[in-house]
Amino acid sequence: MAETQYTRQTVLARTEWVPGKLFSLRVTRPEGFEFVAGQFARLGLPQAGPGENGAPASPADPAQQPAPTVWRAYSMVSGAREPWLEFYSVVVPEGQFSPLLARLQEGDGLYVDRTAFGFLTLERFADGQDLWLIASGTGLSAYLSMFRDGEPLRRFQRVVLVHGVRSAQELAYRDQILAWQREAGTLDGQQRLVYLPIASRETLPGAPQSRITPLLADGRLEAAAGLALDPARSRIMLCGNPGLLADARALLKTRGFAPGRRGVPGNLAVENYW
Numbered sequence: 001m002a003e004t005q006y007t008r009q010t011v012l013a014r015t016e017w018v019p020g021k022l023f024s025l026r027v028t029r030p031e032g033f034e035f036v037a038g039q040f041a042r043l044g045l046p047q048a049g050p051g052e053n054g055a056p057a058s059p060a061d062p063a064q065q066p067a068p069t070v071w072r073a074y075s076m077v078s079g080a081r082e083p084w085l086e087f088y089s090v091v092v093p094e095g096q097f098s099p100l101l102a103r104l105q106e107g108d109g110l111y112v113d114r115t116a117f118g119f120l121t122l123e124r125f126a127d128g129q130d131l132w133l134i135a136s137g138t139g140l141s142a143y144l145s146m147f148r149d150g151e152p153l154r155r156f157q158r159v160v161l162v163h164g165v166r167s168a169q170e171l172a173y174r175d176q177i178l179a180w181q182r183e184a185g186t187l188d189g190q191q192r193l194v195y196l197p198i199a200s201r202e203t204l205p206g207a208p209q210s211r212i213t214p215l216l217a218d219g220r221l222e223a224a225a226g227l228a229l230d231p232a233r234s235r236i237m238l239c240g241n242p243g244l245l246a247d248a249r250a251l252l253k254t255r256g257f258a259p260g261r262r263g264v265p266g267n268l269a270v271e272n273y274w
């Protein structure tokens, strides 16, 4: 990538959600970097050298900084008007990029492409009354940015946020989501923001131990939300694991949900993370 296409930013803060697996980074925001909630940035780092566990991200002399060689897409967690960028990441131990990103500490450098990309944005839906935001793992990131802007609850009567993870400890940002839920209040005696955390490898109080897809297939997700999926009024986003997304998309097709095509607004939007 040409040097003019990216800028070097600095890590401001780091949150460890699950040691060795899940963390967030807050970094300085490049001047002029604009995005819509739901979009992603391309992040770059220098490749680890032979025998190294990653090249130092911030040598004292900026002229000595190694150029970025590995790039990956990361959804913004921060809102479009926040003064920094925030990212939420999994560590794939055998991956080329995420173990390097996981090593960064406050003050370290991170390269950010000047342009934001992506189409998982609420602009995709022209209308609709209920918004369903369904994520596995770090797929939650894109939705957090939307909530930080406030758009889901401004535009939709009800919002259902489904977060599928392996275990309870991976329910990152849970307290923040519960605070948004309290702020959103109720409509006709029901929560306007329905938060459905789902764990597949342990039992959460009040929720079945399951992946998301079986719950979508047999109606338990709708029952838990207290809301029916209706192609005329529901708008659905899916983000994260491509296996989940493929199965959910096929299931939803039978229920009348499909992404938009040129000129025809859809009621489904999907973003695969790999």
Ligand SMILES: Cc1cc2nc3c(=O)[nH]c(=O)nc-3n(C[C@H](O)[C@H](O)[C@H](O)COP(=O)(O)OP(=O)(O)OC[C@H]3O[C@@H](n4cnc5c(N)ncnc54)[C@H](O)[C@@H]3O)c2cc1C
Pocket: 040, 072, 073, 074, 075, 076, 087, 088, 089, 090, 091, 092, 094, 095, 096, 097, 098, 099, 118, 137, 138, 139, 141, 142, 271, 272, 273, 274
């Ligand atoms: C549009 C878009 C947005 C993305 N946003 C995020 C984000 O906000 N946070 C984030 O952690 N990742 C995100 N990713 C994935 C990210 O780009 C990297 O793939 C990931 O960080 C792993 O990089 P890696 O080089 O270590 O492994 P890679 O070689 O990229 O991936 C190796 C394998 O790891 C698994 N894997 C990759 N990403 C994930 C993931 N997020 N969760 C679980 N398993 C995974 C898959 O099995 C994949 O085949 C996004 C990807 C896309 C396309």
Ligand SMILES: NC(=O)c1ccc[n+]([C@@H]2O[C@H](COP(=O)([O-])OP(=O)(O)OC[C@H]3O[C@@H](n4cnc5c(N)ncnc54)[C@H](OP(=O)(O)O)[C@@H]3O)[C@@H](O)[C@H]2O)c1
Pocket: 020, 021, 090, 091, 092, 093, 094, 136, 137, 138, 164, 165, 166, 199, 200, 201, 210, 211, 212, 213, 241, 242, 243, 244, 245, 247
């Ligand atoms: N587990 C660890 O301790 C650990 C530690 C460090 C890093 N990692 C890395 O973390 C990555 C996995 O991250 P993750 O757990 O956030 O993502 P994930 O594997 O996509 O799992 C997230 C949720 O999606 C479910 N799921 C997976 N495939 C599905 C499918 N085809 N259909 C429907 N649901 C599906 C999972 O259920 P299931 O539980 O049934 O799969 C789980 O509930 C791996 O690459 C691994 O290398 C793991």
